[in-house]
Amino acid sequence: MLQETNKLFIEVGSYQHNKYGNLVCGDSVLMHKSIKENRTIAVMSDGLGSGVKANVLSTMTASMALNFRIRREPITRTAKTIMDTLPVDSVRNISYSTFTIVDIESDGNAKIVEYDNPSLILVRQNKIIKLDSKNTIIESKLSNTNSENRIIKLSDILLQKEDRLIFFSDGVTQSGIGNWNMPFGWGDEVNEFILDAIKDNIDISARELSRKIVKQSELNDILKPKDDTSCVVFYVREPRKLLICTGPPFTEENDKYLAEIVRDYGGKKIICGGTTSKIISRELNLDILIDLNNVVSPLPPSSKMKGIDLVTEGIITLGSLSSILEQGTPKNLDQKGPHWDMFRMILDADIIDLVAGTKINIAHQDPTLPVELEIRRNVVKKLASLLETKYMKTVNLKFI
Amino acid sequence: MLNIRICVGTYCYITGGSDLIKIKDQIPEEIKNKVTFIGSACLGCDEEKETSKPPYAKVGDVLISECTEEKLLNEIYSQLGIER
Numbered sequence: 138m139l140q141e142t143n144k145l146f147i148e149v150g151s152y153q154h155n156k157y158g159n160l161v162c163g164d165s166v167l168m169h170k171s172i173k174e175n176r177t178i179a180v181m182s183d184g185l186g187s188g189v190k191a192n193v194l195s196t197m198t199a200s201m202a203l204n205f206r207i208r209r210e211p212i213t214r215t216a217k218t219i220m221d222t223l224p225v226d227s228v229r230n231i232s233y234s235t236f237t238i239v240d241i242e243s244d245g246n247a248k249i250v251e252y253d254n255p256s257l258i259l260v261r262q263n264k265i266i267k268l269d270s271k272n273t274i275i276e277s278k279l280s281n282t283n284s285e286n287r288i289i290k291l292s293d294i295l296l297q298k299e300d301r302l303i304f305f306s307d308g309v310t311q312s313g314i315g316n317w318n319m320p321f322g323w324g325d326e327v328n329e330f331i332l333d334a335i336k337d338n339i340d341i342s343a344r345e346l347s348r349k350i351v352k353q354s355e356l357n358d359i360l361k362p363k364d365d366t367s368c369v370v371f372y373v374r375e376p377r378k379l380l381i382c383t384g385p386p387f388t389e390e391n392d393k394y395l396a397e398i399v400r401d402y403g404g405k406k407i408i409c410g411g412t413t414s415k416i417i418s419r420e421l422n423l424d425i426l427i428d429l430n431n432v433v434s435p436l437p438p439s440s441k442m443k444g445i446d447l448v449t450e451g452i453i454t455l456g457s458l459s460s461i462l463e464q465g466t467p468k469n470l471d472q473k474g475p476h477w478d479m480f481r482m483i484l485d486a487d488i489i490d491l492v493a494g495t496k497i498n499i500a501h502q503d504p505t506l507p508v509e510l511e512i513r514r515n516v517v518k519k520l521a522s523l524l525e526t527k528y529m530k531t532v533n534l535k536f537i
Numbered sequence: 538m539l540n541i542r543i544c545v546g547t548y549c550y551i552t553g554g555s556d557l558i559k560i561k562d563q564i565p566e567e568i569k570n571k572v573t574f575i576g577s578a579c580l581g582c583d584e585e586k587e588t589s590k591p592p593y594a595k596v597g598d599v600l601i602s603e604c605t606e607e608k609l610l611n612e613i614y615s616q617l618g619i620e621r
Contacts, residue, residue, distance in 0.1 A: 411545070411546030411547060412578075412579055427545060427575070429575070432555075432558055435555070437555070438558075438576060440578060450547055450578075453551070498547075
């Protein structure tokens with residue numbers, strides 16, 4: 138029915154915690170997702186020391202690394218430029234900032250560059266796989282720097298479905314240092330922790346896993362982290378799909394086609410629109426139940442239909458949804474109403490299939506109506522562009 | 538039980554249907570246990586008539602156009618055979 142996408146989907150998540158008592162984080166994490174190239178890049182840098190100075194160093198490093206990578210500059214040149222550009226620390230008399238760059242192409246080929254951060258971990262089928270990496274020394278113009286310190290590690294791997302790439306700053310491995318049970322810090326035990334976390338919840342999202350790792354390091358330091366702590370996780374997985382159907386098809390012959398799309402869709406389903414839900418109900422022989430006790434003004438109530446995750450009114454609800462999307466993700470996600478239900482489902486989805494019927498409801502064009510009703514096609518187009526640019530979702534738009 | 542269907546489709550909802558839903562909570566005691574309120578996505582009236590007059594509601598099998606609280610209650614009372 139709808140075009141199946143067999144591309145690998147890559148979820149990226151990160152979490153950070155500042156050193157105890159610091160207002161800014163000395164680590165920087167930057168990400169870039171190119172929808173056209175289907176490429177995902179993430180960079181993490183740990184600046185020398187902590188606080189504002191470290192933050193400046195790591196921000197400089199991370200943004201240089203990211204932008205060089207986007208333009209596909211050679212790795213050695215990137216590393217050399219970064220090392221030669223950073224300002225020299227007045228106390229320690231060195232210019233230094235670590236970085237890890239992960240660049241994943243659409244075919245699953247990942248390029249990994251590591252400089253002095255704890256080693257990146259690849260988890261495949263609940264085992265830690267050792268990366269086959271080669272070392273490269275970056276030559277320096279400055280004579281006082283020790284060339285042994287300027288070794289970068291390069292690895293190329295082909296990612297498979299269900300692989301996870303995990304990397305973090307030394308705040309994670311050194312957490313808990315001096316405690317009786319981990320005198321030298323968390324160290325390699327973090328590997329066991331990661332495997333256990335995945336075993337406990339096989340579908341754990343990248344966002345959740347990175348948060349879990351950072352939270353545990355915070356606990357290791359008894360809630361007073363001794364260093365800035367950051368963790369980035371990549372998770373290659375089956376994308377979570379969401380179908381949003383709105384509007385009756387232009388010709389009635391397509392009603393059946395619309396119903397088949399809804400019936401055969403592998404993912405969550407939302408139907409927006411009274412007439413649309415009537416069509417689905419008629420074609421698939423499903424009852425619509427409207428709960429009048431659950432009215433959140435000013436929006437018409439949502440209904441229930443077997444096998445459909447959410448059934449709402451059409452154009453007013455879509456309009457409210459688009460204004461939520463425009464404002465950006467709020468802190469409080471637990472607000473009530475059909476538009477909020479939709480918003481939450483959208484946040485959880487990776488691929489969104491929008492199917493919009495283009496039949497115009499002439500009654501909606503009546504100039505005496507108390508509320509202005511937009512043309513569905515325009516609202517849907519606006520939604521699609523918001524979801525793509527602002528929420529990094531893959532959107533397939535189809536008019537019928 | 539007398540079924541009362543109120544349309545909450547877009548057109549009906551913005552032309553007064555939203556107020557009709559509220560009647561459910563203010564229904565007089567004497568008929569409270571004799572009626573059931575049901576929402577409807579669309580009662581399918583727009584297509585039947587050239588000039589449709591929303592909002593629509595249905596009491597039993599009787600369709601009411603340009604429905605108001607007054608009209609709706611009158612119809613309910615008359616179908617239940619109770620003096621208002």
